[in-house]
Amino acid sequence: MSKIVFEDVHKSFDGGLRVLNGVSLKVEKGESHIILGRSGCGKSVLLKCLTGIMPVDSGDILADDISVGDKKRSKEYLQKFSILFQGNALFDSMTIIDNVVFGASQKNKDKSERRKIAEEKLLAVGLEKRVFDLYPAEISGGMQKRAALARAIAVEPEILLFDEPTSGLDPVTAGIICNLLKETIKSLGVTALTITHDLRVAEFLEDRISLLNEGRIVWTGHARDMENSGNQFVENFHRASNVITQRSAITAE
């Protein structure tokens, strides 16, 4: 049984905009799967449908064979997931440690145990004790990303969802965060689903990559096979991404 299954998922918005037009995809247990696609192609909508924030029009999404629409089992379904949001979504009025305690409080644990878990997770993502009592605005973007990851794993999820995990970070910090995400996926043994438009992030985190275009998954495979996939969209995406990489290398010189 696959960990996550998308079955012919359709989603449109008022005015007739058809964003998801038959998405089918299987993510296996313990896999790091990437959904790669252009800006505006529906990646965030897909993530919102997966987490039940947005209802699908037709088709189904299953996690461990539980449907996103199964009201009786919705708690069981939702507890499987934890999201690292694009904008980190830390609570500004809470200290870093309290943000992570909040994550830990999703499980039935007492106060001192929650604090212990929070400290453990913060140290695991490489944050030092001196930042525990600071507020999000007082730490750098890279540190905020680490804190948000600590909060996400404090829930002890089976599935980690990463929404554009490196957006807003400089290339060096982005690389460090990608390393941290990879280590985290491996050490926790979770299933991970990352959505991104950045081929370098996809290449680094992949077990497999799926390309989303015009509302469908048009190809699934490894980054190294994109160039000769025989699919025009996939080959163009690969070529365009490499042109950008070369341009940034030139600018950086």
Ligand SMILES: Nc1ncnc2c1ncn2[C@@H]1O[C@H](COP(=O)(O)OP(=O)(O)OP(=O)(O)O)[C@@H](O)[C@H]1O
């Ligand atoms: N609540 C909504 N109501 C109407 N249209 C929406 C809504 N949410 C998303 N859309 C539309 O769906 C399309 C896909 O949006 P989505 O945010 O999923 O793109 P994306 O692939 O995540 O893009 P990016 O890479 O820029 O984050 C866009 O045209 C967007 O305007």
Ligand SMILES: [Mg+2]
């Ligand atoms: Mg998005």
